[in-house]
Amino acid sequence: MTRTAGPGAGGGRRRFLRRLGLAAAGALVAPPLLQACVGQGGGSGGGTALTISTFPLYIDPDEPGAPGSVARFRKETGIQLRYLEDISDARQFFARLQPQLAAGRPVAQDLMVLPSWLAVRLIALGWLEPLPLAQVPNARNLIPSLRNPVWDSQGRWSLPWQSGIAGIVYNVRATGRELDSVDDLFDPALKGRVSALLEMRDTMGLLMLADGKDIRTPSWEAAQPSFERLERARRDGQIRRFTGNDYQNDLLAGNLAACIGWSGDVAQLALEQPDLRFLVPQSGGVLWADLMLMPKGARHREEAARWLNWVYQPQEAARIAAAVQYISPVNGVQEILAQDSATAKLARSPLMFPDAAMRQRLHSFGPLSEAEEARWEERFARITEG
């Protein structure tokens, strides 16, 4: 581990443009096209041997003279990896795969990185393959707190990619003061310069925690005040947008003063905009996990196992963690980052390695039954879509 792997210095503008493009492509055009191109025809055609779908900017990128994880994996294993950053909204990605998986036909992906709540749905539907864990000895490096989690109690179907925190992001120059609670998002002084996430569990979780509600066992009744508060803020123009990853563009362009966002994004963005802050409010932040899953009928189990094993090597996991600055699921990452002066600061970050005080404040959003989830999503969509 000799380089910082941080995507920062010099790359800011390029990354910003890239994000703009990705936001657009992710929203509309690319996924259907990509799906059309790779959706059928089998993986072996064209020399592709392993296809992974994931969110954009979720791994260490290639930098001059320092190839990123994807390039090095390809070179060291000789496996033709097709690494698609084509997920921008997990719900839309599900809708894309649904026709094939529901009909029992395989999809192009061998692995996909999706939030744990969606994993629960996919497991229940029987649309996943168990992971080839026998061929992934490095899975033993998984940090203890993520073993046998609620979303996959047998630990057969998933390995975590990264975890992270949904909290409040703000530009201290734009707000003119430090923020310290969820209520600050509803401050009239910030009218029209606030955004919330389209990821329902993150936005609702944060608001419900501020209301003193328990989100580990979320109930419809307990959520009503938060739904109403959110709806009012949307109607009054307090909330400018509901976003996926694209809140980052608006923060950098100065269109937002504060928003609900994700911990790692802010760590990356702060390199370009030093006035950005990330706040885990006293009332609590939402702890989430994105998981690596194998869709039913995946054709490249062995190659997928090589990838899983590769990214669970502490050295490799440390590179990825240093770039994306989320909570790594791999044991030993903190020690590796601490050894290098360039990354030692990251090893002390409570957002990447939550200490006891931080852990106290983090809560995971509990499961919703299928019927409950439909009701919640309809209500939430009525708010976000006007």
Add this chain to the structure above:
Amino acid sequence: MRRWWPWALLAPGLLWLVGLYLLPLLGLVPLSLSEPVSRFGLETVFRGRLVTYLEVLQTYGPILLRSFTFALVATALGLLLAYPLACAIRFRGGRWQPLLIGLVVLPSLTSYLVRAIAWTSLLGDEGPLIGLVGALRLAPALNALGVLHDGRLLNTPTAVVLGLTTNLLPFLVLPLVVALQRIEPTLLEAAADLHAPPLRIFLLVVWPLSRPGLASGLLLSLIPAAGDVVNPLFLGGPNDRMIANTIENLLLVQLQAPRAAALTLVLMALVSLLAWLQLRAGGVERLTLP
């Protein structure tokens, strides 16, 4: 011989429309009256569920209304821009005419998606337009007029309408230029020789003779604008969503295909009604002949 050849000429176009447009659209009818068997499965059962239509009209009626309002305002704004532009190209363009027409079309050669995204930086809170408004101290007046919302342009209805107007402008200008080109310059000279002032020439000669171009321009711009998805998504806020966004959300996020189908059919019916009214007012032959 005479009987079949018109059909032979029509066949390719008809097959295209029936196979790729009419049949899929008809397929939406049973879907809109069905209920899904399970939330994530593909199967639906036909239940003759007409109440779905009531539900979507009740729930999304305001958004339908908003879509047509936006489209109407954008078309009106487009007309105000297009008419003088077309007149200038036709009567003052001279040998530059082809170039000027090319310039009108040029923006459409960029993907409308890319254009909408480019507009987000133009209209942003720290973008050049807001900067200009600030330098000229126009913000309070524009806020009062409802053009700006709390001093903002991006993620407001104004931005959506501006984006729509940009998209439909070429579709208004081109038919107008064609219609104006059919006007014999000698007619204008004759009117002038008879001492008609310029305004009367416009009202009595140019305007009536250009109406066919206007009718087809309206048909080509109003209807696509009402179904736009990109401008409200990138330039609007959550209070400025249009009906196509709702349909997309119902289908791809909420997985409620029957409701999405019902809303699509409602939109198609409204748009067809609008086209029929326009054609009836203008007459089909008026689309082409002065």
